[in-house]
Amino acid sequence: MYGVVLAAGRGTRMRPLTDRRPKPLLPVGDRSLLEQVFDAARDVVDEFVVVTGYRGDAIRDGVGDSYRGRPVHYVEQAEALGTAHAVAQAEPVVDDDFLVLNGDVVVDASLPRALAEAGAPAIAATEVPDPRAYGVLSTAEDGSLADIVEKPADPPTSLANVGCYAFEPEVFEYIDRTPESERGEYEITTTIDLLLGDGRRIDVAPYDGTWLDVGRPWELLEANELALSDLGDERAVAGTVEEGVHLHGPVVVEEGARVRSGAYVEGPALIREGADVGPNAYVRGATVVGPDAHVGHSVEVKNSVLMADASVGHLSYVGDSVLGRGVNFGAGTNVANLRHDDENVRQTVKGDRVDTGRRKLGAIVGDGAKTGINTALNAGVVLGAGETTGPGEALTRDRLSE
Numbered sequence: 538m539y540g541v542v543l544a545a546g547r548g549t550r551m552r553p554l555t556d557r558r559p560k561p562l563l564p565v566g567d568r569s570l571l572e573q574v575f576d577a578a579r580d581v582v583d584e585f586v587v588v589t590g591y592r593g594d595a596i597r598d599g600v601g602d603s604y605r606g607r608p609v610h611y612v613e614q615a616e617a618l619g620t621a622h623a624v625a626q627a628e629p630v631v632d633d634d635f636l637v638l639n640g641d642v643v644v645d646a647s648l649p650r651a652l653a654e655a656g657a658p659a660i661a662a663t664e665v666p667d668p669r670a671y672g673v674l675s676t677a678e679d680g681s682l683a684d685i686v687e688k689p690a691d692p693p694t695s696l697a698n699v700g701c702y703a704f705e706p707e708v709f710e711y712i713d714r715t716p717e718s719e720r721g722e723y724e725i726t727t728t729i730d731l732l733l734g735d736g737r738r739i740d741v742a743p744y745d746g747t748w749l750d751v752g753r754p755w756e757l758l759e760a761n762e763l764a765l766s767d768l769g770d771e772r773a774v775a776g777t778v779e780e781g782v783h784l785h786g787p788v789v790v791e792e793g794a795r796v797r798s799g800a801y802v803e804g805p806a807l808i809r810e811g812a813d814v815g816p817n818a819y820v821r822g823a824t825v826v827g828p829d830a831h832v833g834h835s836v837e838v839k840n841s842v843l844m845a846d847a848s849v850g851h852l853s854y855v856g857d858s859v860l861g862r863g864v865n866f867g868a869g870t871n872v873a874n875l876r877h878d879d880e881n882v883r884q885t886v887k888g889d890r891v892d893t894g895r896r897k898l899g900a901i902v903g904d905g906a907k908t909g910i911n912t913a914l915n916a917g918v919v920l921g922a923g924e925t926t927g928p929g930e931a932l933t934r935d936r937l938s939e
Contacts, residue, residue: 538653540582541627542574544640545590545614550752550886553903553937554861556922559592561640562599563757564827564844566764567791567807570751571596571640573764575604578638578649584608586627587640590617619722620700621712628709637702637725643749643760644701651742652703658732659740660685661699663748672698672726674741682739685726698726699744708732753886754859754901754919755893761842762823765805776808782815794826809845827862839874841899858899861906861922869911874899882917885935893917903938 548560555563561571568576575585585604589596589611597611612626624637634657636649652659660682662674668689674696675684685698708728715728732739751760768787776794778784786804790796794808797815802808806820811829814820818832822840826832830843833851840857847864849855855866856874874897876882882898883890900914903922913931914920921938 538582539584539586539627539631539633539635540575540578540649541586541588541624541631541635541637542571542640543588543620543623543637544571544596545588545593545617545623546641547591547617548641548752551754551757553906553919553921554754554757554859554901555591556938557862557904559589559596560751562595563751564825564842565643565751565757565760566767566825567789567809569599570643570760571600572604573643574638574640575607577644577646578636579605579607580646581649581653582607582636584610586610586612586630586635588612588614588623588626590614617722619718620725621715621723621728624704624725625709625712625723628706631706634703634705637704639700639750641751642700643747643751643763644699644744645746647746648699648701648742648744648748651744652701655703655740655742657703657705658708658729658737659703659742660729661701661742661744662696663699663744664695665697666695668692668695668697672700674698676741680741682729682733682741684733685729687726696741699748702729703742753884753891753893755884755895755898757859758840758842758857758895758898761825762840765807765823765825768805768807772804776810779815840897844904856899857895857897858901860900860902861904863905864902865907867908867910867912867928870908870914871912872899872914873916876916884917884919 544561548555562569610630614623614626673692675693677683711728711731715723771787774790775792776790778796779798781798782796783801788804788806790808791810793810794812799817800815801819803821806824808826809828812826814832819837825842828845831848836849836853838855842859844862847860849866852868853870902920905923906920908926909928911929912926915933919935924936
């Protein structure tokens with residue numbers, strides 16, 4: 538069985554973290570979003586086919602021709618014309634039953650297993666309290682799919698379409714017959730309607746595990762929180778931990794990392810290869826210090842993701858934040874992560890102010906951004922890739938690169 542992973546999107550809602558990388562390569566724990574999907578499906582998939590688009594070369598270079606013993610093929614969706622169009626790009630490679638999975642959605646292994654056991658064609662579904670924002674499934678008496686209604690005001694059931702499927706190669710014929718939608722795309726749900734119209738049985742694979750669409754920056758924090766929760770009580774130290782370091786709870790220090798004297802680390806925390814923490818730093822609360830990142834003297838990092846080569850040199854606080862690759866915080870840079878009125882932090886996504894659902898959210902900082910000394914970053918503020926702040930500046934509005 539093949540695993541067709543859709544990874545072609547631009548990821549505009551995730552800006553600025555996707556300005557210089559494709560969204561599926563964003564880090565979640567010790568691997569990328571895409572690799573998380575591979576791991577979830579690996580036990581039931583013999584080969585992977587990745588549908589790339591935006592910055593596809595970076596995905597090919599980052600993953601290579603195989604993943605943990607499974608061959609990886611690449612096809613390109615040159616223009617974003619919908620999910621059915623994306624799946625169609627896999628036709629030259631796929632000659633057997635296949636799963637369709639999303640390269641930016643966190644699921645656990647029970648989902649691809651349920652689809653594989655249901656047999657093709659099948660659709661994964663999960664119960665949600667309010668399904669109005671989803672495609673909603675209705676089932677026949679025998680449990681098979683009867684209908685899908687997109688975002689209904691009055692949902693017929695509480696079964697939401699997870700967006701993952703099992704198909705036989707004949708589905709490509711139905712994709713060829715799929716008409717363009719009102720928004721100018723070719724939708725896989727329309728293809729499924731055509732299958733139903735021809736009397737084809739489509740099984741519904743129930744799923745009640747993790748389902749997190751990592752579409753906006755704060756959801757990357759949530760994905761990392763989930764990944765680090767899997768550490769349980771693990772304490773794994775392969776790197777250098779100097780005398781006078783205090784490690785509490787689940788902490789992983791990878792080979793080649795260094796934690797210097799006086800550092801205090803409260804897990805769950807992951808300190809990746811080449812990272813340098815301390816002296817006298819405080820790391821806590823579901824934090825990932827990425828490869829070759831630096832957390833310096835008298836720096837506190839709480840519930841945050843520091844990507845590769847990010848540096849918070851000294852005398853700074855970073856809370857509930859995401860720092861992209863190569864970010865450099867000048868001395869005394871401090872991030873606010875809480876509103877004075879205790880309301881949820883809001884953030885601008887594609888021009889709209891959005892309630893993040895998080896009472897605490899700090900800064901989202903794109904690759905290569907730099908702050909001057911004593912910079913203050915307001916709760917929920919976004920600093921774009923390559924952008925800078927001046928010494929002593931208080932950033933209360935987003936500053937995005939073009």
